[in-house]
Amino acid sequence: MTDQLTSRAWTDRVFKALAELRAQSGNSSDKLQTEQREDLDRLISSGAALEALLSHTDAKDWQHDVRNVLGAMRGYAELLLEDIGDLLPLLKASLERVLKAVASATDGGSQPTRSRATGGTATLTGTILAVDDSADNRDLLARYLTREGHTVLLAESGAQALALLEEHPVDLVLLDLIMPGMNGSEVLTRMKAHNELRALPVIVISGQQDMDGIISCIEAGADDYLFKPFNQTLLQARIRAGLERKRWHDREEQYREQLERNEQFIRATFGRYVSDEIVANLLEAPEGLKLGGDLRECTILMSDIRQFSSICERLPPDDVMKMLNHYLGVMSEIIMGHQGTIDEFIGDAILAIFGAPTSRADDADRAVQCALDMQQAMNDINRDNREAGLPEISMGIGVNTGAVIAGNIGSEKRSKYGVVGHHVNLTARIESQTGGGEVIISASTLEKLKGSYRIGSSKEVKVKGIEEPVLIYQLLPSDAGDQP
Amino acid sequence: MTLRILLVEDNELNRDMLSRRLTRANYEVFTAADGATALQLIREQHPDVVLLDMNLPIKDGWTTCREVREDPSIAGTAIIALTAHAMGEDRVKAMEAGCNDYATKPVDFPQLLEAINRLAPKAEQT
Numbered sequence: 001m002t003d004q005l006t007s008r009a010w011t012d013r014v015f016k017a018l019a020e021l022r023a024q025s026g027n028s029s030d031k032l033q034t035e036q037r038e039d040l041d042r043l044i045s046s047g048a049a050l051e052a053l054l055s056h057t058d059a060k061d062w063q064h065d066v067r068n069v070l071g072a073m074r075g076y077a078e079l080l081l082e083d084i085g086d087l088l089p090l091l092k093a094s095l096e097r098v099l100k101a102v103a104s105a106t107d108g109g110s111q112p113t114r115s116r117a118t119g120g121t122a123t124l125t126g127t128i129l130a131v132d133d134s135a136d137n138r139d140l141l142a143r144y145l146t147r148e149g150h151t152v153l154l155a156e157s158g159a160q161a162l163a164l165l166e167e168h169p170v171d172l173v174l175l176d177l178i179m180p181g182m183n184g185s186e187v188l189t190r191m192k193a194h195n196e197l198r199a200l201p202v203i204v205i206s207g208q209q210d211m212d213g214i215i216s217c218i219e220a221g222a223d224d225y226l227f228k229p230f231n232q233t234l235l236q237a238r239i240r241a242g243l244e245r246k247r248w249h250d251r252e253e254q255y256r257e258q259l260e261r262n263e264q265f266i267r268a269t270f271g272r273y274v275s276d277e278i279v280a281n282l283l284e285a286p287e288g289l290k291l292g293g294d295l296r297e298c299t300i301l302m303s304d305i306r307q308f309s310s311i312c313e314r315l316p317p318d319d320v321m322k323m324l325n326h327y328l329g330v331m332s333e334i335i336m337g338h339q340g341t342i343d344e345f346i347g348d349a350i351l352a353i354f355g356a357p358t359s360r361a362d363d364a365d366r367a368v369q370c371a372l373d374m375q376q377a378m379n380d381i382n383r384d385n386r387e388a389g390l391p392e393i394s395m396g397i398g399v400n401t402g403a404v405i406a407g408n409i410g411s412e413k414r415s416k417y418g419v420v421g422h423h424v425n426l427t428a429r430i431e432s433q434t435g436g437g438e439v440i441i442s443a444s445t446l447e448k449l450k451g452s453y454r455i456g457s458s459k460e461v462k463v464k465g466i467e468e469p470v471l472i473y474q475l476l477p478s479d480a481g482d483q484p
Numbered sequence: 485m486t487l488r489i490l491l492v493e494d495n496e497l498n499r500d501m502l503s504r505r506l507t508r509a510n511y512e513v514f515t516a517a518d519g520a521t522a523l524q525l526i527r528e529q530h531p532d533v534v535l536l537d538m539n540l541p542i543k544d545g546w547t548t549c550r551e552v553r554e555d556p557s558i559a560g561t562a563i564i565a566l567t568a569h570a571m572g573e574d575r576v577k578a579m580e581a582g583c584n585d586y587a588t589k590p591v592d593f594p595q596l597l598e599a600i601n602r603l604a605p606k607a608e609q610t
Contacts, residue, residue: 061539068495
């Protein structure tokens, strides 16, 4: 705390320099003019004044008095230096050492650091609550802080401070330690017990050199401290540091909230359609998710129950719903098990995507395996249906691979993640070519397959809107799954 | 013409040092150690520039300055506040009390001379 003139390292330097000067003055005094000799005597005797002050550090205005003595020393030393010029080099060197020693006492005071302190502070301002029971101190702080560009709130007691903190967003608190009623450390304790105030930076200000009080405040959670009368530069620096901490904390908080919102959004958007694993992947790397809509290659799977409309007509609505929901439930599980995204249920039809929102190298393979597993599962579904006295059903699946636009489709009020594009329509055409129990894949899907599958017959189909006929292949169940 | 400076400072060492320095710099210097004496001297002597410490006994610098401004016979007196420590508040208060300029202690002498010379022509005109 050299700036507050409490450090004693500088006093040693000053006294040493003065002793040197005294020795030097004996050699030089006969070469000095009367006035200069007087100046020198006064300079040396001001050392005695300083010594007297140092034995009464508890005196009122002590700092002020010390500054005055140092100011006088500096003045005499400068005066002598101007006068003697280069005539007495030894005396000159000695005077310069005195000046240096005096300057070391006031380092951190106003002049030496002023230019540095005003550099970056202007940009970092905030709302500061100054708590002090002295109206004068509040007034000083308010003026000073306002001039520095801060917004200032004032409280004259701990209770008022806490009330203000409840009502106003504050970036930093300057807290007087000793106040009647609730004192500073009690205010601090209450702030730290308060969920929303806990992170608020607090700079404790003590009127006395009360280190114990300061230490207990820092233990209670104060970020920084100052002794009165504090110097402007130091106050500025500590406020700045406090505001920076607050800013980082706020940013962290915002970022965390943003992440939470993203997570909620992703879960709400995808949770129903994709597997937990995909949701987890998205949450891990949300930047990989472009919801604005992007063109990407996907493998599209579309399934449909044969003659479902006519089955419906013969069944009571409750049974239709029961059967359909059971079927869709089983199919959803299988699709999600293969990390597919269910885009849509269109009545009894299912549109699922492999490769959106996250692409993988084996999108086509997973889609095809998924289709086979879905067909396989029909055995179980029909067994359940039989047991429930419901009709057996059969399903056809079309699989196609191509570029689609994936993204959030809809309006502000109602939107969902999905895919659109020519290849979605083509998949529907392919699926319409299937019979019950059949899986048909396009040539583009076949090209992408890495695993080995049993391919049956192929044929060309004309698709509306495409001149060239499309080559499609029948996909047969693997041997292992080829049970009766 | 020699500028006449009233130095108001209660600290003896400082008062003595500054008055010697100013005299050496060819100013006519007279001194006061409190605000009340300072006011009296300003009324009687009409100094060109007043160097006014703020923490003065009997009448502090701020009050002294305000009273100078309120007295039409001496209201135009050029006053430079000598503010204690590095407190910005002191300076603001000094300027608000009507001081024309300020110098922070420990005084930087060349800067103080500059301030005096800046204000002196103004003082001569009034």
